[in-house]
Amino acid sequence: MEKASVVIAHKNEQAAEKIRLAFQQDGYLVSEVCASASEAIRRVRAEAPDILLIDFDMPDITGLEAATIVGEEDLCSVVLLVAPTQRDLCWDLVEDCDVTLCTKPVSRMALLSTLEVVLQNRRRYLRLEKELSKLKRGLEDRKLIERAKGILMKHKGIPEDEAYRRIQRMSMDSRVAMRDIAMKIIELAEKKTKG
Numbered sequence: 001m002e003k004a005s006v007v008i009a010h011k012n013e014q015a016a017e018k019i020r021l022a023f024q025q026d027g028y029l030v031s032e033v034c035a036s037a038s039e040a041i042r043r044v045r046a047e048a049p050d051i052l053l054i055d056f057d058m059p060d061i062t063g064l065e066a067a068t069i070v071g072e073e074d075l076c077s078v079v080l081l082v083a084p085t086q087r088d089l090c091w092d093l094v095e096d097c098d099v100t101l102c103t104k105p106v107s108r109m110a111l112l113s114t115l116e117v118v119l120q121n122r123r124r125y126l127r128l129e130k131e132l133s134k135l136k137r138g139l140e141d142r143k144l145i146e147r148a149k150g151i152l153m154k155h156k157g158i159p160e161d162e163a164y165r166r167i168q169r170m171s172m173d174s175r176v177a178m179r180d181i182a183m184k185i186i187e188l189a190e191k192k193t194k195g
Helices: 013-025 037-047 063-072 084-096 108-156 160-174 178-194
Strands: 005-009 051-055 077-082 099-103
Touching (some): 005 037, 013 108, 037 051, 037 063, 051 063, 063 084, 077 108, 099 108, 108 160, 108 178, 160 178
Parallel strands (some): 051 077
16 A cells, blocks of 8 residues: 655654654655644645644644644545643544544554554545545436436437437447436427527
């Protein structure tokens, strides 16, 4: 499995550098570390990474606010580093957006394991989103074809199975998707009713 790209945002330069090196040693693609949450948001929008790792305590806006923005825009998965006392503030965000909490201090192995789980979940989510999109497209196609069949049945006085075969035959003869043939039939019928 190919490794993910990660944007790191942390106010502590030494901690950020340790995290960056650990990620790179594990094969992740890591850009320069961001020193502010605003910079992290800009970089996420520009680079479209798989994961944003951000500390809760950032100098400009909190990591929580940045995670909210990134999560609401569905830009990437977010791992938010929080102190035990900050966890309660973040639960709504975890439920509403693609954000995973990681309690500080965190070991290298725990952080890398968290990234792997987040990455697997993100890929699963994207795969499901793609499948859902295909299903929606298929349903829309069926609706168009059903509508076109109805038009052919009404105007040509033919049964439903014959109307479907005609659309299918036109599609094969012209090497155009049935959806496009159906749209053309609907378009022509609408022009006739207007004219």
